[in-house]
Amino acid sequence: MAEATEEKKKSWHEEHPDEPVIVFENVSLSSAGHTVLDDISFQLKGGETRILLGPAGVGKSVLLKLANGLIRPDSGTIKVFGEDLSTLAEQDLFRLRADIGMVFQEGALFDSLTVRDNVAYRLNEDHVSEEEVDRRVREALRFVELEDTIDKFPSQLSGGMRRRVSIARAIISSPQLLLYDSPTGGLDPITSTTIIELVIKQRDVSGTSALLVSHRLQDAFTLATHRFNKEASKMEKLPKGEVEASTTFLMLHNGKLIFDGSTMDLVHSEDPFIREYLA
């Protein structure tokens, strides 16, 4: 079953090399009479990592949930893997989400399940054999360097460990798209760097398309200025003046998308709000 899924994933990339993985067209959303997102349009290409910046409460997490079909927009079109989410029933969305991994803000681990069962959740739902589950869970936990926590419950883990388990749960099925909702929010700088290193590792080792929400500029620029060295198995800084071309930025302010471009465009932006935000 895993082989079949991987084959399907490859074929989508192969068949649509130029088609964006995510397309937002004039998406708007209101809640309780308040405009949350206003006429948002952007694209995420295959293999690209887009970092969504913006002040707290500006609608970044909402945008991420829209991209996964967890909430529906009031107007506009959202396409993921070429499929218009507004035309899909909930059952069809479940099928589409088999290719999407999502890391929630606080991890959102199932507190009554062990780390093993959390990471293996999708595999268990698909009735994958115990041996296969065990092998893949250990592989995913090894990726986030938490293999020794396999029998623990989420309440026994620190905040940073919970995020790492959440990343392991998101990547276990080798998704084609990863959605990270503030994966470093509320964590100390050292733990944040560990999480960002995992995001870079996933980006550079698997080439997975990703949309990452963050309000920490330091993390965002670490993503844009670092790569993962497979030989040394660690993150390293790119030479001075170079940035990761596949990592680009979006910025939300007052419900509107005020920036869509590369790292250099962002740094050299003349927009007063962006300049103030970066300062």
Place this chain on the structure above:
Amino acid sequence: MLAEGMHGRPNSMADSTLDRSAKNAILALQDYALLIGRALANLLRRPLYLGEIFTQADSIGVGSIPIVLLTGFFTGGVLALQTASSLTQFGAAAITGQLVSFSMIKELGPVLTSLMVSGRNASGMASELGSMVVTEQIDAMRALGTDPLKKLVMPRIVSTVIMLFFLTILSDTVGTMGGGAVAVFMLGQDASQYFHSAYQSLVFSDIFQGLVKPVIFGFIISTIGCFYGMTTKGGTQGVGRSTTQAVVVSSVLIIASDFVISRLMIGIFGK
């Protein structure tokens, strides 16, 4: 000026508040119907989550046995005490058993069992599901490709309806026995006479009425508990609010629907 003031802005404000309240009430009813409809539609779709149904049946049914036994026994006991003292005045103490079994099987067994299960389980469902909502576990479940209405809501509805049916039978039995214990050991009545009148006076319509009610009450408890849980908003405070609302609304609906069902049954069976 006063008339203008009364019929101008203040009235339009009151109207808009009324409009909003009416819209919210209708929207809540629509959400409730959709949630329950989608959960029940899942009964026919695979996977069936039988393990979840058994787990919930154990938690809701087996876990509620002690409170149901205690409530049933003492309710039967107090019924015997009260009815016997009144019946003695008319020289009819011999039909104490009949009155206890009638009251337990047709009314008090189903209603009190449901209220106890509501207090224990509607609150449990609302708080458990509500906590999962506010910690994004429900969103995570959907993101992982599982329908929470199928995995969490449907098993709770099925197991509550089934287990409340059997809990009510247990409560009726224990209540009648409790009444018997009081009648025999405290009031000095004859055990054979008590149980004979309790058993012989029952007819099909009494049993039918007493067993239809727990099915409907079980549906009310589980759907209201799940609805308030799944629509929780506002963090831990919201979880507390949902829990309280689930118990209050399900309890009121149990008592109100008991009246409607009783009237309907009297209309059908004539008693």
